[in-house]
Each structure stands twice: as C-alpha cells, then as structure tokens.
Amino acid sequence: MTARSSVQQELDTLAVFGDSAVGWDPYTPVNETVDAEGNPFPGQPGFGVPDPRAPRERVYDHPDVARLRSRLKRHNGIPGLEILDPNEVERAARIFRRDGFVVVRDLLDEEHLAQFRRGSARALRQILEVPGRDQRKYVTESGRLPHRYSYGTASASRQMLHEEEWAAMVDLPTTTPILTEIFGSTDYMVLGAGGDLCLPGAVEYQHLHADVRESNQISAGRLQTARDIGIEIETEEVSDGPDLATRRRIIDFCPAVVTINFAMCDLTWENGPIRQILGSHTWQMPPPPPADEPEWMRMSTLVGAPAGAGVIRDNRAWHGATPNLSREIRSLPNVEYGAPWLGPKHAKTMPHHIWETLTHHGKHLCRHIKAEPGVWPPGAGVMHPLGSERRAAAKRMGGSGERRPGSPGG
Numbered sequence: 001m002t003a004r005s006s007v008q009q010e011l012d013t014l015a016v017f018g019d020s021a022v023g024w025d026p027y028t029p030v031n032e033t034v035d036a037e038g039n040p041f042p043g044q045p046g047f048g049v050p051d052p053r054a055p056r057e058r059v060y061d062h063p064d065v066a067r068l069r070s071r072l073k074r075h076n077g078i079p080g081l082e083i084l085d086p087n088e089v090e091r092a093a094r095i096f097r098r099d100g101f102v103v104v105r106d107l108l109d110e111e112h113l114a115q116f117r118r119g120s121a122r123a124l125r126q127i128l129e130v131p132g133r134d135q136r137k138y139v140t141e142s143g144r145l146p147h148r149y150s151y152g153t154a155s156a157s158r159q160m161l162h163e164e165e166w167a168a169m170v171d172l173p174t175t176t177p178i179l180t181e182i183f184g185s186t187d188y189m190v191l192g193a194g195g196d197l198c199l200p201g202a203v204e205y206q207h208l209h210a211d212v213r214e215s216n217q218i219s220a221g222r223l224q225t226a227r228d229i230g231i232e233i234e235t236e237e238v239s240d241g242p243d244l245a246t247r248r249r250i251i252d253f254c255p256a257v258v259t260i261n262f263a264m265c266d267l268t269w270e271n272g273p274i275r276q277i278l279g280s281h282t283w284q285m286p287p288p289p290p291a292d293e294p295e296w297m298r299m300s301t302l303v304g305a306p307a308g309a310g311v312i313r314d315n316r317a318w319h320g321a322t323p324n325l326s327r328e329i330r331s332l333p334n335v336e337y338g339a340p341w342l343g344p345k346h347a348k349t350m351p352h353h354i355w356e357t358l359t360h361h362g363k364h365l366c367r368h369i370k371a372e373p374g375v376w377p378p379g380a381g382v383m384h385p386l387g388s389e390r391r392a393a394a395k396r397m398g399g400s401g402e403r404r405p406g407s408p409g410g
C-alpha cells in the first residue's frame with residue numbers, strides 16, 4: 001500500500017473520539033510551520049510560535065516523548081477543577097467571572113454530541129485529505145504548529161456557521177441560561193463558530209495567548225450590561241462618572257466576547273486538554289513567551305472535562321493548546337458570542353436557509369451574521385490548510401451569490 005492510500009484509509013474511518021491511526025507523522029519536523037503557500041519555515045511564525053521545550057521527534061515511543069508523557073501523567077491538570085452541572089446557572093456565572101472560564105458538563109445531550117462529532121470529523125477529513133509534501137502525511141495549516149488545526153481559520157469563510165452541526169449549537173437549553181446570566185440579557189449575539197483540534201502526535205505546546213484584547217473603554221451599552229448583571233455603580237464626586245473601583249469591575253466582569261468550546265472526547269492528561277490560566281482575563285500584561293512560561297502554566301489544563309462538556313471562556317483569558325501524546329484526536333469545536341453592547345457589523349457567514357432552521361432565540365442571536373436569501377457566504381464550504389488556497393476560493397466565490405461548491409441546492 002502506498003503512503004497516500006494508507007492515509008486515505010485512516011481518513012475513511014476518522015472519528016474525533018476513541019483511538020485512531022491518524023497523526024504521529026515522524027516526517028513532519030517538530031516546530032515546523034508553513035506559510036500561505038505551504039513553504040516550510042517562512043520566518044514569520046504567526047500563530048506557530050515554536051515550543052523550545054518540545055520533544056525532538058514526533059514519534060510515539062521516543063525517549064523525549066516518553067519523558068514528557070510521564071511528567072504529564074503525574075502533574076497535568078488544575079487540581080480541584082470545578083466541573084458544574086448545567087442547572088448551576090448562577091454558580092457558573094460566578095466562577096466564570098472569578099476565573100475567566102468555567103467548565104460545565106453535559107452541555108450537549110447524546111444526540112447533539114453525536115451530531116457535533118459527525119460534523120467535526122467531516123470537516124477534519126476535508127483538511128487532512130490534502131496530500132502532504134514529500135513524505136509528510138498532511139499539510140500543516142499556514143501559520144500554526146504541526147498537527148494542530150482550527151476549524152474557523154481552515155474554512156475559507158473563517159467560520160463554520162454554514163454547517164448545520166455548528167448552527168445547531170448556538171441556542172441549547174443548557175447553554176442559553178448560562179450565557180444570559182453572564183451577559184445579563186438575551187440580546188447577546190453569535191459572532192461566529194469554529195474551534196480547534198489537535199491530532200495525536202501534536203507534541204508541541206501552543207503558546208499562551210488571549211484571543212481578544214481589552215479596549216478599556218466603557219460605552220453606554222457596556223455600562224448598561226454592568227447594571228444588568230448587578231454591578232452597583234458608585235460615582236465619583238468630581239466627574240459624576242463611575243469611580244475607579246466600579247470601572248475596574250465593569251471591565252473585569254463585562255467581556256466583549258465569550259466562547260464555548262465543546263469537548264468531543266473526555267479531556268485526559270494525555271490527549272491535549274486545553275490550558276487556561278486562572279484569573280488572567282483581568283490582567284493588563286501580555287502572556288509570557290514560551291521560554292518564560294513557568295511549569296505550572298503548562299500543567300494548568302482542564303483534565304477531567306468529559307465528552308459533551310464545554311468550557312465557557314472569556315476570550316481575554318490566557319489559554320493555549322497542549323501536547324497530544326495519545327492516540328485520540330482532541331477536537332473542541334466552538335461557538336463565539338458577543339456582548340449585547342457590540343455593534344451590528346459582522347461578517348455574514350450564516351446562509352439564510354440555515355438561519356431559518358434555528359429556534360426563535362437562535363434567530364435573534366444570529367441576526368448580525370445572517371446572509372441575505374440566495375447569497376452564499378464567500379468561501380463557505382471550502383476547508384483547506386493553506387491560506388493561499390482559502391483566499392483563492394473566497395475570491396472565486398466573492399459576491400457572486402453562488403451556491404455551496406459541489407452541492408445542488410443552497
């Protein structure tokens with residue numbers, strides 16, 4: 001069997017939970033990143049910041065990998081991580097505000113979990129189907145570390161809301177009450193959907209980062225959200241505006257963007273659980289570069305979150321992906337929500353016919369990202385690891401109102 005046909009065989013049976021033959025490609029060098037055309041080591045790492053402490057080889061039983069595995073087995077995971085039930089709505093919001101994230105089990109029931117697993121596997125198959133250079137099994141995503149992909153950025157529309165599996169998760173009976181509590185209103189909005197995944201053999205740590213930067217601005221809308229969530233507004237005598245303590249509370253507790261990442265498999269010490277740094281959503285400093293990260297920040301992961309759970313996270317909080325030394329794909333598809341006080345201008349990445357399938361509240365949430373009837377969002381439906389291919393696809397489809405590629409109907 002040729003190398004390519006064995007990869008194809010792996011992809012035919014690909015699932016985003018349970019052991020798999022996917023990943024662990026020894027021919028993809030550790031820390032190798034590629035540019036938009038797929039050329040290795042472009043000198044501008046973008047998101048693919050190298051991990052100076054990574055094992056030297058991408059080989060399951062290499063001594064470096066075995067050493068890292070035994071350290072992870074002993075130390076990986078936040079001790080005493082609280083995992084909530086979906087009905088603990090107020091407690092979830094309280095922990096979210098304290099820590100910058102909260103883990104809640106059973107956000108997905110069996111049916112939704114099965115549906116999201118199917119969609120995640122299908123999208124990943126499309127990404128991995130592109131043949132790798134030389135002997136490599138896959139093409140690495142432009143600007144990322146090997147064996148790590150983002151559903152959002154690998155989609156030529158940068159979002160996944162044209163897929164029914166992602167759209168079906170925007171308004172769930174488990175998530176909507178918690179989001180409403182966090183935002184203090186039902187007028188928050190969906191901004192997009194995507195998520196990230198790592199294949200077995202993603203031996204490098206992804207650098208710690210925040211997804212959005214705090215503006216430190218308090219608009220009238222943000223002030224209203226602060227009132228809605230019960231922040232008492234104390235005013236300064238001189239200016240009559242909120243005093244410093246109140247302003248700090250507003251900025252700390254009223255994030256612009258909140259994301260829910262859903263676990264497709266149990267997060268274990270070995271399969272690349274996401275790491276979150278407690279309380280970092282309120283910090284004004286940037287995260288340390290990989291060489292300066294203390295060991296505890298590497299082990300500050302969400303081990304123990306079961307399949308169907310979600311991490312509801314403030315996008316300002318420092319986080320990063322961790323090594324997947326197992327045989328299981330670790331996939332965390334997500335939905336991203338914006339605060340009620342954000343403006344209405346967002347990319348229209350949800351086709352109208354998908355929007356029509358949503359609940360009444362789901363339709364309200366997607367009001368700013370819904371395309372006009374008959375307009376297919378440029379790039380939607382094309383998944384590719386390389387930026388150049390995605391750009392070409394989006395351009396080809398841009399503004400033409402054409403239907404999904406390869407599909408008979410819109």
Ligand SMILES: [Fe+2]
Pocket residue numbers: 209210211319
């Ligand atoms: Fe991120």
